[in-house]
Amino acid sequence: MKKLILSILCLPLFGKRVCPLAFSKIEISGKGDFIPCCGDWLTSDYFKIEKSDDNLWNGEQAVKLRASMYAGNLSYCKTDICQTTLLSPFILSLLYFLGLLRYIFPQTSFNSKNLWKMNFKKTLMPAPPSMAVLQGDFRCNIACPSCRSTLITTNKPEDEERLARAQHLLDQNARGLSKIQLAGDGEAFFTKWHREQFKNFTKENFPKLKEIILYTNGLLVNEKSFNDLRPGTDFVKNIIISIDAGDSETYKLVRGGDFNLLLKNLYWMKSLRESGRIHTFRICFVVRFENLHSVISFVELGRKLGVDQTIFRPFNSWDNMGVVSYKEQAVHLSDHPRHGEFLEIKNQVKSLPRVVFEA
Numbered sequence: 001m002k003k004l005i006l007s008i009l010c011l012p013l014f015g016k017r018v019c020p021l022a023f024s025k026i027e028i029s030g031k032g033d034f035i036p037c038c039g040d041w042l043t044s045d046y047f048k049i050e051k052s053d054d055n056l057w058n059g060e061q062a063v064k065l066r067a068s069m070y071a072g073n074l075s076y077c078k079t080d081i082c083q084t085t086l087l088s089p090f091i092l093s094l095l096y097f098l099g100l101l102r103y104i105f106p107q108t109s110f111n112s113k114n115l116w117k118m119n120f121k122k123t124l125m126p127a128p129p130s131m132a133v134l135q136g137d138f139r140c141n142i143a144c145p146s147c148r149s150t151l152i153t154t155n156k157p158e159d160e161e162r163l164a165r166a167q168h169l170l171d172q173n174a175r176g177l178s179k180i181q182l183a184g185d186g187e188a189f190f191t192k193w194h195r196e197q198f199k200n201f202t203k204e205n206f207p208k209l210k211e212i213i214l215y216t217n218g219l220l221v222n223e224k225s226f227n228d229l230r231p232g233t234d235f236v237k238n239i240i241i242s243i244d245a246g247d248s249e250t251y252k253l254v255r256g257g258d259f260n261l262l263l264k265n266l267y268w269m270k271s272l273r274e275s276g277r278i279h280t281f282r283i284c285f286v287v288r289f290e291n292l293h294s295v296i297s298f299v300e301l302g303r304k305l306g307v308d309q310t311i312f313r314p315f316n317s318w319d320n321m322g323v324v325s326y327k328e329q330a331v332h333l334s335d336h337p338r339h340g341e342f343l344e345i346k347n348q349v350k351s352l353p354r355v356v357f358e359a
């Protein structure tokens with residue numbers, strides 16, 4: 001039923017369908033590109049557009065991306081892999097005023113002034129972004145081979161320069177942000193940059209802030225760190241923990257961390273969810289050859305923790321990964337010798353309650 005309603009809404013009623021993320025969300029990482037979604041979903045032509053470090057929100061890239069949507073060609077988006085629902089500005093506005101938009105796009109947040117301008121095909125947004133993804137600090141307390149080849153606990157001078165640019169952009173947009181996601185490419189409870197941000201997320205500095213979505217490996221998330229990092233942690237309403245294993249041996253192999261410590265923290269987060277202190281509690285598993293055997297026990301772990309979602313994702317290739325051979329590990333690819341086993345396990349778990357299998 002939900003799918004049917006969404007399919008009807010997705011018809012190009014009252015104008016071409018646009019991507020709401022390009023009008024509401026920004027990645028703040030100091031890289032100098034306007035990225036409203038996953039950067040991998042944007043074409044190489046997009047990254048050739050001139051950038052203006054100081055005004056990303058209404059800069060050349062943002063304007064051209066929005067114009068391509070009004071024109072209906074989405075020429076800068078890899079539409080074959082993008083997973084975002086596109087709707088006409090009229091339908092977006094209608095859903096906003098009915099209070100339904102946040103259920104369809106929980107990953108972002110909207111501003112009525114910007115929605116209004118979209119109905120007139122404006123590419124310059126009068127209000128700042130309402131959602132930001134903060135990332136770009138790669139420091140972390142562990143070194144998962146699927147992400148990096150060495151432990152990164154310090155920054156080079158060029159990293160510090162990038163973070164200074166990111167901080168400037170964050171300060172510029174702070175007063176409009178109602179939702180913030182961090183981090184994604186480093187550990188938010190470990191890096192100095194993010195730890196300082198938590199201390200700085202006050203009502204004075206971020207008057208509209210309502211919600212933080214925390215992406216974490218969970219090893220440092222406990223009652224003490226939540227207290228130490230207030231007031232920012234008071235806004236943490238959604239937690240998603242990357243684990244990639246359902247047992248301690250596999251965890252040691254794929255993440256190198258202390259599984260018992262993680263379990264202790266996970267059960268503490270479970271209590272936050274049960275008391276209603278946080279709204280969603282999700283755990284995540286990137287499937288590859290080395291942890292395929294641990295999928296079933298991960299589903300069981302999710303059941304014991306009472307999580308809202310147990311998410312399985314495909315293993316993507318990154319620069320500087322610690323995994324020696326991507327092909328050997330990418331068991332979700334149809335030409336992998338163990339792909340049949342992968343499909344069997346996937347079919348066994350994908351329809352279970354609260355399991356989301358994206359891989």
Ligand code: SF4
Pocket residue numbers: 019020021022036037038041042074076077078082083084
């Ligand atoms: S790639 Fe998808 S999510 Fe990204 S801007 Fe284009 S339509 Fe939106």
